[in-house]
Amino acid sequence: MKLNVKSILVTISISIALLLACAAIGYGQHNLDEFEEANINWRQFEGRSISILSIPHAYGLAIEPFIPEFEQLTGIRVNLEFLGEDELRRKRTIDFSMGTGLYDISSVGLSIIPQYAQAGWLADLKPYIDNPNLTDNEWYNYEGIGEPFRKWNSTEDGRVVAIPVNFSGPILWYRSDILEKFGFTPPDTWEELVELKNNLQKKLDEDPEYKNVYAFSSRGWTGPGSNTWTICPTIFSYGGRIFDENMKAVFDSPEAARALEVYRDAQVGYGNPPGSEGIDMYTMVDMFASGNLAMMYEGIDHIVFLGDPEKSTVSELWDATIPPQGPAGRYSSLWTWALGMNFASRQKEPAWLFIQWATSKPIQARLGPLGTPTRLPLWTTEPFQKLKQKGWIEAAQWYVENGTVTEPLMPEFREVGEAMSVGFSNVLKGEPVQESLSDAVKKVDEVIAKRAIIIED
Template sequence: MTTKLNRRQFSSLLGSSAICVPSIVRAQSDQMRQFEGATLNMLAVQFAHHDALWSQVAEFEELTGIKVNIEFAPFENTRERTLLDMSSMSGRYDIFTVDIMWLAEYAAAGYLEPVANYLNNPDLTAEDYDVNDFIARVYSGTGVYRDRMYSIPYDCGTVGNMFRSDLMMEAGVPVPNRFDGTFTAESMREICGAIHENNQGISGFVTGPQRWFWGWMFTPYLYAWQNPDNYGNEFVNSNWEVTINSENNLAALEYYLGLRDFTPSDDLNYGYGEQLAVYQQGNAGGSITYSGFIGAHYEDPSLPIAGKNVALHTPIGPSGRTDPFFGSWGLSISADSRQKTAAWFFIQWITHKDRLANGAIGGGTAVRHSTYQNADFQAAAPWHAEMYDYMANVANPDERIRIPEWSEISDLMGFYGNKAWGGQITAEEALLGMERDMSKALRRGGYQREGASQPPQLWRDLSYYDRAPADWE
């Protein structure tokens, strides 16, 4: 169910809706009103930093007569629930929120409707939608698979760390600034150790070693630890042979496992929620996080830790590499929806620059140039505003390689990584297990078959993702 706000409440909350709404509706009132009385059903991941975006849905309903029902799922259950519905081809949901790491899996199976035919139709897309206002790499990085656009971005960010700057100062260690080059692997251990030793009962760091979370909590270390000669070969080489069992990756895993020196002793099955709770309660000096979570989970004024944190990236690796982690969420139309055009009207309305700016100022993230350049957004979320150049020019949309088998690869990392974290196997044994089982997965996928038509490895040349959004057909 959506939250109902009257026009006065909505304008008071977001400040600009009353003047922003007509721009897109005036050009499309007839088309939108032809779906009056229709109901759209959406399955969405449940994140607090999306709340301000979804709070605007009531305005869309009032303007169009289209009802939008949103059913929320916890992050760790979203893929399972989405695939269950998609594979049934029931058409129960018209719209899905899609994590970038699942796009290839969904699109390759034919579960998503390509959106270019809607986007490029002037009868269906308003003049002021301004697709080129999206950051090019965020736009295509979120939605393109095999040259086709399937998903429109509404959230993007990177994985990094939050540290208690007050505890760092008390422990006598300098507080780094994000992207100033001083937060290295060595300095992170120094910070964690100083907090750990200076505060009885407070862990220097907390992470989520639970099996499900290794695909986004460990992967950034894996990338940061590569030397220049090995960039692009983090998981596979140019012949699609699995390279996870490399010296660079062993060093990354050993470093990550070494953080156990500073983490809670009972953390083996911590997921994101558990490790966040430890940090929020003041029982850890550092925490891994996704940048989109900072406003709601770390800097919400109701939290005792608000204003005491410094947002940092994954530590710079031994060869000087900053991890290019790219995370994002987009809105996609189900291939089995019986109301695809109405679904597109909603997607373009909610991802219009005005709605996305309102959502970002209210706690979300930026995916458009105009949002990053918005003074209200910069004031509300300085930890996001400083990421503009990073998301536009550094972040790699294919860090988690864009193939349908990624979910299996991620799960295998978690299976063996969790065992290593618990001391059941060594780091070497973990990488051997990953290599063996990932190789089986890619052989099943036909990547190593003689004469196979292998997909391009786009993470090696990001110019593919940097073309103007309007150029995608």
């Protein structure tokens, strides 16, 4: 059975929104009670209008049915516009950089936070959080959002530039039925993963039931945020880093080189699907959902697809666990979608009321685990804990408490990430490890040198 993940992911996002819309039908005054517990005047900006720009990801689509409830609560009119990610990036950059204030709020991915924060395009939300007329923090509990998510959506000088609404990060997905049948347990380290891949493939090859099933795959394809998303935490777990304290690229160190060797051993060769050195996320998730992959290292948010029996043939046969560790520890590659406020907005106070409402515990609770919410207390509640896949729940809780960012978050991420990714891809294709990494380091240093010249000018 071959599944088209690209189209199905869109269908699932819309389906989630429709399900939540059905749940929202009949919502009346009694549903506002949990918000009216907040000791603020929700209607202090009644009659105002705000404009929001979002991509049609699961969270954005899922929250849309509840917007009439916000409008009823506050008297604020909400104009919500969905755009594809590339079009959103273009339109948002023009609006925010030129200071036109066309949009008051926008979805912001973690990788653009440094660029927008450095340029001053995102309003500091801390004054709104600290203002008792706008926020009852005993009710809102900003600190209830996972510390890693708060950290990476803030700046070193203490500004809160976005409020995270959901998260992702690579975890090890595995077919629990296959591992149990052959007497294997999920690996804890990268070396154990390589060993398990080889031993599991031998068992799969011996069993006719698992013809055309491969043991493992992770990301291989080139591009910033592609193979860098899964390789950077591997480098950290072996004691390597991407930059040193002087912003000199160092991902060609002996530790980083060893990490690439292990990642290559896990990603390429016996036990991997054909073309694994360049495999993309969609193909990999497609294979897992179709039953042709026993393990994969991919984003935790794919539960939206893999947990749906109408879309996945293995919806009841998988579980997951936290990322493998290396000699220097266990690292991840955290990603968040967040809500940021346009610095040029002329409706900052009503915009903050929306951000506060949209990221509050009551709203995140309604979206459930499929929305991968950022508030840790929710993950211990019954609707979340009742999921069959306990390992997936534990992995999600681990991210909320311990998630780390290992990709270099900087305004030049696209250029830097592209150079890194090409070097990583060359390793996966069989080129010498040290030479490939050193060539990539030189290219990254050139990008950073250009930034230094601009700053000096």
